[in-house]
Amino acid sequence: MPLTSSSDQPILQIDSVTKSFDGTIAVNDVTLDVVEGEFVTLLGPSGCGKSTLLRMLAGFETPTSGRILMRGRDMSRLPAYDRDIGLVFQNLALFPHLNVYDNVAFGLRARKRTEGLDSKVRDVLSLVGLDGFEKRRTGQISGGQRQRVALARSLVTSPDVLLLDEPLSALDLKLRRQLQVELKRIQRETGITFIFVTHDQEEALSMSDRIAVMQAGQVEQFSTAVETYHHPRTRFVAQFVGETNLLEGQVTAKSGGDVTLRVVGVDQPMTLPAPADLSANTGDTVAISIRPEHMRVGPSECPALTGTVVSHSFSGATVTYALDSAAGPMLAQTPFQTGQGHPFAPGHQVRLSWPIANVTVIPA
Amino acid sequence: MPRSLRISLLLLPSGLLMAVFVYGLIRLIGSSLIVDGTLDFTYYEAIFSRSDYVAMLGRTLRIAAMTTFFSLLLGFPTAYYVARYRGNRNILLLLIIFPWLVSIVVRSYGWVVILGPRGLINGVLTWTGVVERPLKLMYNDFGVILGLVHVLLPFMIIAILSVLMQIPRTLEEASMSLGGRPAHSFRTVLLPLAMPGVLTGITLVYLMATGAIVTPLLLGGLGDTMLGTEIFQEVMHFFDYPKAAALATVLLVTALAVVLPIQLLERWLSARLSDGGAL
Numbered sequence: 086m087p088l089t090s091s092s093d094q095p096i097l098q099i100d101s102v103t104k105s106f107d108g109t110i111a112v113n114d115v116t117l118d119v120v121e122g123e124f125v126t127l128l129g130p131s132g133c134g135k136s137t138l139l140r141m142l143a144g145f146e147t148p149t150s151g152r153i154l155m156r157g158r159d160m161s162r163l164p165a166y167d168r169d170i171g172l173v174f175q176n177l178a179l180f181p182h183l184n185v186y187d188n189v190a191f192g193l194r195a196r197k198r199t200e201g202l203d204s205k206v207r208d209v210l211s212l213v214g215l216d217g218f219e220k221r222r223t224g225q226i227s228g229g230q231r232q233r234v235a236l237a238r239s240l241v242t243s244p245d246v247l248l249l250d251e252p253l254s255a256l257d258l259k260l261r262r263q264l265q266v267e268l269k270r271i272q273r274e275t276g277i278t279f280i281f282v283t284h285d286q287e288e289a290l291s292m293s294d295r296i297a298v299m300q301a302g303q304v305e306q307f308s309t310a311v312e313t314y315h316h317p318r319t320r321f322v323a324q325f326v327g328e329t330n331l332l333e334g335q336v337t338a339k340s341g342g343d344v345t346l347r348v349v350g351v352d353q354p355m356t357l358p359a360p361a362d363l364s365a366n367t368g369d370t371v372a373i374s375i376r377p378e379h380m381r382v383g384p385s386e387c388p389a390l391t392g393t394v395v396s397h398s399f400s401g402a403t404v405t406y407a408l409d410s411a412a413g414p415m416l417a418q419t420p421f422q423t424g425q426g427h428p429f430a431p432g433h434q435v436r437l438s439w440p441i442a443n444v445t446v447i448p449a
Numbered sequence: 450m451p452r453s454l455r456i457s458l459l460l461l462p463s464g465l466l467m468a469v470f471v472y473g474l475i476r477l478i479g480s481s482l483i484v485d486g487t488l489d490f491t492y493y494e495a496i497f498s499r500s501d502y503v504a505m506l507g508r509t510l511r512i513a514a515m516t517t518f519f520s521l522l523l524g525f526p527t528a529y530y531v532a533r534y535r536g537n538r539n540i541l542l543l544l545i546i547f548p549w550l551v552s553i554v555v556r557s558y559g560w561v562v563i564l565g566p567r568g569l570i571n572g573v574l575t576w577t578g579v580v581e582r583p584l585k586l587m588y589n590d591f592g593v594i595l596g597l598v599h600v601l602l603p604f605m606i607i608a609i610l611s612v613l614m615q616i617p618r619t620l621e622e623a624s625m626s627l628g629g630r631p632a633h634s635f636r637t638v639l640l641p642l643a644m645p646g647v648l649t650g651i652t653l654v655y656l657m658a659t660g661a662i663v664t665p666l667l668l669g670g671l672g673d674t675m676l677g678t679e680i681f682q683e684v685m686h687f688f689d690y691p692k693a694a695a696l697a698t699v700l701l702v703t704a705l706a707v708v709l710p711i712q713l714l715e716r717w718l719s720a721r722l723s724d725g726g727a728l
């Protein structure tokens with residue numbers, strides 16, 4: 086699927102949108118372009134403004150400033166019923182006085198598109214795996230089924246964009262995994278652009294084409310799932326998306342595209358390619374992020390750090406060590422082969438090292 | 450003390466109250482039907498053979514219906530506004546029930562000051578020369594309906610409000626995001642869900658309007674009283690208890706004829722809605 090090639094006309098453009106509620110800023114100068122057919126996730130902790138942003142897209146709140154464009158047309162002030170945008174609510178908001186069929190048919194009837202209504206409703210019910218549930222009342226089905234009804238209800242009108250506000254957060258883990266897979270399938274089959282909200286980074290990584298990581302009303306980074314995980318551009322993104330080790334460093338030299346860092350507790354300086362947007366100069370402090378799975382435990386020639394094992398947890402294929410070091414507490418997740426004996430015991434002194442290619446420099 | 454005993458002790462006062470009430474009701478109906486120990490419909494024949502009584506019954510039902518209609522017309526939007534109010538809702542609630550702190554006589558009399566021949570409105574109209582002679586704004590059905598709506602509106606608002614508060618705003622938003630314009634959302638989502646409250650409000654206001662005494666007495670015309678007022682006068686002025694009892698029974702039966710079907714409808718709707726699951 087095309088992701089971000091510049092030739093793609095974005096279906097949805099969020100242009101410097103800000104929303105404040107009597108002085109408190111819920112969404113702060115957010116700019117995002119979403120390409121048709123994309124699965125975009127808004128990821129961030131609770132209260133960071135995800136729902137407020139969705140509600141502005143849906144038409145339930147008007148931006149304090151900025152514009153929202155759909156296929157190039159400004160729709161910031163269009164009422165919800167004149168936008169072609171579906172919304173799956175966090176609390177689902179199924180109509181309690183209607184059965185499953187009438188809930189799903191609601192959008193077609195409201196838009197007076199009753200031609201072929203019956204077959205459309207049945208098709209979408211079968212798409213979400215609810216054949217035979219037409220006559221059930223919404224109180225007589227399980228949580229996962231209610232979730233599917235909500236999805237079917239907003240899919241039946243084939244909206245240009247479907248917004249989903251933490252649709253899976255109320256479900257148990259197993260059901261959640263299952264519905265994640267199904268949501269992806271449904272998105273692929275329908276080709277509808279999805280904007281999905283979650284505070285669960287694993288969910289975001291496993292489902293999204295692109296992730297917008299939000300904090301305190303702002304988008305910290307908008308990039309593909311892989312990019313977001315491997316090249317976090319801010320401290321917050323590095324820590325929020327996956328686990329990571331953050332070390333403090335100082336720029337000692339900058340030449341060409343490379344930057345040389347001296348990191349607290351590490352015995353050799355590191356030279357690595359500088360990210361394009363790194364503005365730090367010689368003498369400035371930066372942070373470096375190394376994922377636990379990139380940490381090696383044992384002898385090495387690379388820049389290394391001495392650590393003391395605090396605890397370890399063995400999970401079959403890997404061992405995860407919690408360590409103490411001059412650079413602070415560290416996590417290392419290493420492969421574990423049979424015949425290797427036992428993991429290092431707590432109190433053991435080890436050398437921690439990493440391939441330079443897996444180090445990300447983050448402006449402090 | 451066992452739980453069941455405690456509960457029955459608590460029920461005792463209300464049971465006593467109910468017993469007295471039912472006894473009174475039976476005596477009332479009995480005294481209108483039994484004359485000198487035998488079943489006798491004289492009083493009812495007397496009532497229904499007098500055209501002025503039949504007209505009075507008709508007027509009573511008509512005024513009650515109009516009062517209910519206007520209370521609903523004003524009460525629903527008010528209740529909706531309060532239910533969706535983002536600020537301090539308690540202040541609005543206080544304003545709604547505030548009139549209950551003032552005696553109904555005072556409230557009805559307040560309208561005399563405003564609507565009377567030398568009242569506020571007529572004073573201004575004649576003084577500015579808009580009209581030459583005072584308009585007849587009271588001592589007629591208009592005055593009675595206005596007064597009754599004023600007195601009974603809070604019941605309608607509270608009845609509807611209590612249901613609207615249970616309807617999450619997201620249901621209306623869901624309707625809108627599915628393309629439902631406001632009128633469509635109102636008709637297909639809000640109204641069906643609010644129906645139990647609307648029916649309760651209609652029942653309450655209609656019943657109280659049919660039995661109204663003070664407001665029609667103060668604001669109604671001399672010639673065209675309502676049934677409640679008439680019963681009051683039969684008892685207090687003419688001491689004709691059997692006749693008053695017969696009139697009261699007629700009033701009761703006609704009121705129930707309207708209210709019972711509404712109650713059945715409300716039961717049915719509520720059962721259907723609660724069946725639909727968590728709102």
Ligand SMILES: Nc1ncnc2c1ncn2[C@@H]1O[C@H](COP(=O)(O)OP(=O)(O)O)[C@@H](O)[C@H]1O
Pocket residue numbers: 106109110111129130131132133134135136137138
């Ligand atoms: N209607 C509102 N009035 C006032 N503050 C609001 C309103 N809606 C959201 N907020 C505030 O905006 C911030 C972002 O909220 P929200 O968008 O719901 O966050 P999220 O969905 O990411 O958890 C929160 O601080 C919240 O209190």
Ligand SMILES: [Mg+2]
Pocket residue numbers: 132135136137175250
């Ligand atoms: Mg939210």
